[in-house]
Amino acid sequence: MPQPSSARLHEFRIVSNDKIADGIFSLVIEAPALAAAIKPGQFMNFEVPGNAQSLLRIPLSYARADAEAGTVEVWYAVVGEGTERLSRMRPGDTSTVLGPGGHGWSVPADCSRVLLVGGGIGVPPLVPLAEQLAHDGIAFDVCIGAKTASTCAGVSSFEALGAASVAVATDDGTQGHHGFVTDLAADALGQTSYDYVATCGPGVMMQKVAQAAGEAEVYCEASLERMMSCGFGACSTCNVETTEGMKGACMCGPVFDASKVVVW
Numbered sequence: 001m002p003q004p005s006s007a008r009l010h011e012f013r014i015v016s017n018d019k020i021a022d023g024i025f026s027l028v029i030e031a032p033a034l035a036a037a038i039k040p041g042q043f044m045n046f047e048v049p050g051n052a053q054s055l056l057r058i059p060l061s062y063a064r065a066d067a068e069a070g071t072v073e074v075w076y077a078v079v080g081e082g083t084e085r086l087s088r089m090r091p092g093d094t095s096t097v098l099g100p101g102g103h104g105w106s107v108p109a110d111c112s113r114v115l116l117v118g119g120g121i122g123v124p125p126l127v128p129l130a131e132q133l134a135h136d137g138i139a140f141d142v143c144i145g146a147k148t149a150s151t152c153a154g155v156s157s158f159e160a161l162g163a164a165s166v167a168v169a170t171d172d173g174t175q176g177h178h179g180f181v182t183d184l185a186a187d188a189l190g191q192t193s194y195d196y197v198a199t200c201g202p203g204v205m206m207q208k209v210a211q212a213a214g215e216a217e218v219y220c221e222a223s224l225e226r227m228m229s230c231g232f233g234a235c236s237t238c239n240v241e242t243t244e245g246m247k248g249a250c251m252c253g254p255v256f257d258a259s260k261v262v263v264w
Ligand SMILES: Cc1cc2nc3c(=O)[nH]c(=O)nc-3n(C[C@H](O)[C@H](O)[C@H](O)COP(=O)(O)OP(=O)(O)OC[C@H]3O[C@@H](n4cnc5c(N)ncnc54)[C@H](O)[C@@H]3O)c2cc1C
Pocket: 043, 058, 059, 060, 061, 062, 074, 075, 076, 077, 078, 079, 080, 081, 082, 083, 084, 121, 124, 125, 224, 225, 226, 227, 228, 254
């Protein structure tokens, strides 16, 4: 059974909102209580002002939280009207954010090596996980996939956190391996012994990663994206079909045991 949501409404002020790759922005907000509370893999629901007809908040994962500075950083892709409006907000602008939502990654106890596999804008929730692994002295390798080099974000962040390796795949071969990130993940799982795999990205990518992890008998978790209306368990728009029945991604996820996901 899902627990009551730990999410609270926080006012925030924008510190910066800058383009970091083609169509991808880094947003840093000042929201001290949220920065102190949020855990790797959890998400927030942003109210973006400027369209009275748009009632829905925008769910976004976070890439970094600095409890001392009271700031939270997200990386988002501009894909539609809401994220386009968000990209036009400027430092000093204010709004509200509901969070932290859901539950995040559950790294198994006695874990000694981890594989992180991110695709496209699925990379951000893996960054705070890498930070936690680095803090706990757990070695990790990273595979990142992107359509093309100009949309590839996160390599320097994982390198700065001390990743044992960071491998990149691009669909058009403009950076790293010419092909899918799932090729890199399958190679890594064939060559190295892992205790845990964490993945976030397009459904078809996560499904393949989960399959390769299953074949290698490594526990795998996946962070799933679903349309979300309320973000706190009241509307059922975010259901994920699992082997244990329908589960709401906003309360039971967004991170799921990959072996239990039926529909990606
Ligand atoms: C838990 C969670 C964490 C997320 N984290 C991030 C993140 O860190 N960075 C990031 O860029 N995006 C993230 N997303 C996706 C992000 O919420 C959507 O891209 C955003 O809501 C689109 O809003 P829009 O108004 O710009 O687009 P719309 O005009 O509403 O839609 C444009 C396109 O995006 C798709 N879309 C809309 N909402 C979602 C959604 N909730 N999930 C998946 N696809 C959607 C639509 O089907 C459509 O194809 C996350 C989603 C969830 C559920």
